[in-house]
Amino acid sequence: MNPEPDHDLRARFSAQRRADQEHAPAWHPRVLQAASKASEFRLPCWLPITAAACLLLSLTLLQRSETPDLVAALPVLFEEPDEPLFASLDNTSANPSDFLLPTYLTIQLP
């Protein structure tokens, strides 16, 4: 009678299988049922994207509405003068020694 080929290896692997099966975790079919129930209530994939976009948009709008008007918010640094600027300057700037100058050299301000 021919001995079974590879009997040595088969015996070793069988021993390992027995040892592994002794310590294998128990079968828990509840895992499968729980996952099936969870999958029934799965949210559509577009929902979180849309929600994130809406949130971003509302935050942007909120931030924009809360920005104060800069012109109104800034303090007044220069008060508007009552008279026009440089009103005190005499346009006909005549100096005391101007009569000594020839007429064509006299400067006439516009």
Add this chain to the structure above:
Amino acid sequence: MERETADQLESLHPEAFGWALHCCAGDHSRAEDVMQNAYLKLASDRLKFAASSSFKTWWFGVIRLTAHEEFRRLRYRESLLGKLLLQLSGDSHDPRPSPSRQVELDEQTLQLRACLSQLPARQAEVLHLVFYQDLSISEAAAIMKVSIGSVRQHYERGKARMRSLLQPNTDHES
């Protein structure tokens, strides 16, 4: 999930766990995670059995793929960034079997596992599928997603290498 599928899963559970254990290099907790993830994939209808092969072959292929995914995740955790994130989150995972688990395993089992770990991955896989799971070469090829010729080559080379690895220890024992 159909009742028939659940029954098949239940009957295959111990063998499937043995296969997951092999795919995780004997790490018990990782094998449990792999089985859990594979069951969740099936239960959440992410996977469907197409009946192009036997249920066992298909299910073992799923477990193998899930174990590879888990391995990639583990490799990421072991990377620098992953370690940093783990430190921040305070979570840690030791891939080695616990001391109590090591005591539980007998010496022969540990020796066989050590020899298998020295073989190339494909050779170790085909030896496990043929000798541990009692599958044929063609079924092993379907699970490993390689040709029968390639699997046969891995099988022959793996057997020869395995014997040479086990031989010195056997001599030492006698």
